[in-house]
Amino acid sequence: MTDYILDTVHRLQKKLRTKDPFEAARNLGIHVLYRNLNNLKGFYTLRCRERYIVINESLSQNEQKIVCAHELGHDRLHRHFAQYTPLQDLMIYDMTLKPEREANMFATEFLLSDSDILDNADKTVEQLSSFFGVDERYIQLKLQLMLRRV
Template identity: 40%
Template sequence: MQNYIIKEIQKLKCKFDTLNPFDIIEDLKINLWFRYGLGNLKGFYYLTHHQRYIVINADLNERDQLMVAAHELGHDRFHQHLARVSPLKDFMLYDMTSRTEYQANLFASELLIADEEVKECISQDMDYFGLCSTVGFNPQLVTFKLYGMMQRGYKINLPETPNSTFLNK
């Protein structure tokens, strides 16, 4: 699945000349809504009457909205068949127990964080939190990126195990 995710991201980049999930969502003509009052719900993806929708919690900060957009875009690319049955709701993004959430997390991490950025930080002997600060993303998303790079053969030591409840707090 990891290679399939990378190929899908490469196709999107070639087709739309961007890796910004908001731009890709717009170019794919997916309806994007920001809604207040969703509580702990970060966002969700659903499909109805051949229309695709991504709903993002408007109470989140911009960086978290970007991560949720990338995550929900992953659901669009790989899980449309599941969204026909019921919306894919994300109370916590970093779930390692659900295959669909795991795939959406890997997609988001690969879309938002370039291998080159990570390799540059590692070559400078930067610690894990320095890496997270440099790439500008939540440590859990960075952990998914590192895990994905390990699966592709990079020699990386994971500083922590992805925590499924990190953003649920």
């Protein structure tokens, strides 16, 4: 499944010519909404054949970008689940559930290219996290994905 997810990301980015998850969502006809969601980071839902990514408006811009990429992953990989219930994310870094792990892989690959990491190979995970504005767990996941391809 990992190879499928990575191929899906690369094909999508090539087709849309963007690494911006907001632009990708717009180009795919997905409505991106911002709401006060309390502790919920965001969710993906499908209503009347319209697709929605709803993001907590209180998150920082970097967090909103990560949530958007994560929910975009749900759209590409798990749309069938959203027909019955919204895919809600209290913790976007949750790796215990398979759909969440897959959406995190999608988001990681969407936001960080191999060359992004290789061009900054002199930095620690903490420095890369700060530099790219993503959680350290995304950097660690990206490194794991890169090692799988070696």
